[in-house]
C-alpha cells in the first residue's frame with residue numbers, strides 16, 4: 556500500500572497552534588492514517604473493506620475489542636513548546652521518542668509561563684492534586700501573578716549573571732524555575748497517543764497539560780478521523796465499573812430485549 560496522504564492533515568502540517576501564553580503545538584509529520592489501520596488489520600484478518608462505513612465498522616471492532624496493534628502502524632510527530640512543569644508530567648509517557656532542547660548546550664530563553672487570573676483557583680477540597688472552581692479575588696490573583704513574574708525575572712537575571720562569569724551553562728541553569736519554557740520533538744504511535752490523550756484530556760489532569768492535549772486531539776482527529784471517532788466512542792467516553800457497581804446495575808437492569816446487546820453481553824444478562 557502506497558504512502559498515505561490525508562488532505563485534512565496536510566492542511567495543518569507545520570502550522571503552529573498557540574497553547575498557554577507562549578507555548579505551541581505543531582504537527583511536524585505523520586505516517587499512515589485510517590487507511591493504514593484498515594490495511595494492517597486486513598493483513599491479520601484476511602478480509603477486505605471497501606466503504607467508509609465498513610472501514611469505520613472494522614476500526615470500531617478493533618478499538619472495542621482491544622486489538623490495538625493496527626493503531627500502532629500510525630505515527631505522529633509533534634513539535635511542542637511547553638513549560639517544564641508540564642514537560643515533567645508529559646515525559647511520564649514512556650512509549651514516546653523525544654528530543655528536547657538542551658540547557659547544557661544552549662542558553663535558555665527568557666520565556667516563562669505566567670497563568671492568567673481566571674486560571675488561578677483555590678486548592679480543591681475533593682481532589683488533592685487539583686484546583687477548585689473558585690477563583691482568587693482580583694487583588695490576590697494580581698499579587699500571585701506579580702510574585703511569579705518577579706521570581707522569574709530575578710531567576711533569569713541570576714542566570715544571566717552566572718553566564719556572564721562564564722559559568723558552564725549546565726550549572727547556571729539549575730536555579731531556573733519550572734515555569735521556564737522548553738521545546739521538544741515528540742513522536743508516538745496512535746495507540747499510545749490515544750492512551751496519552753485519554754489520561755491528559757481528563758479533568759483530573761492539570762489544566763495546563765489539558766490545553767496541549769486538546770490541540771493534539773484535534774490534530775490527531777485530522778490524521779485518523781475514523782480511529783479518533785472510535786477512540787471517542789469506546790475509550791474516551793467509556794466508563795469502567797467496579798464489580799460492586801456492575802452487580803448493583805445488574806440487579807436493576809430490565810430483563811427484556813430492549814437492553815442493548817453490548818450491555819447484555821458485558822453484564823452477562825440472560
Ligand SMILES: Cc1cc2nc3c(=O)[nH]c(=O)nc-3n(C[C@H](O)[C@H](O)[C@H](O)COP(=O)(O)OP(=O)(O)OC[C@H]3O[C@@H](n4cnc5c(N)ncnc54)[C@H](O)[C@@H]3O)c2cc1C
Pocket residue numbers: 647648649650684747750751754755759760761
Ligand atoms: C491525573 C494524573 C495524575 C498523576 N499523578 C501522579 C503522581 O502524583 N505521581 C506520579 O509519580 N505519577 C503520576 N501520574 C503519572 C502516572 O502514574 C503514569 O506514569 C502516567 O500517566 C503514564 O501512564 P502509563 O504508564 O500508563 O503510560 P505510558 O508510559 O504512556 O505507557 C503506555 C502503556 O505502555 C505500557 N508500558 C509502557 N512502559 C512500560 C514498561 N516499562 N513496562 C510495562 N508496561 C509498559 C503500559 O501498558 C502503559 O499503560 C499521574 C498521571 C495522571 C494522568
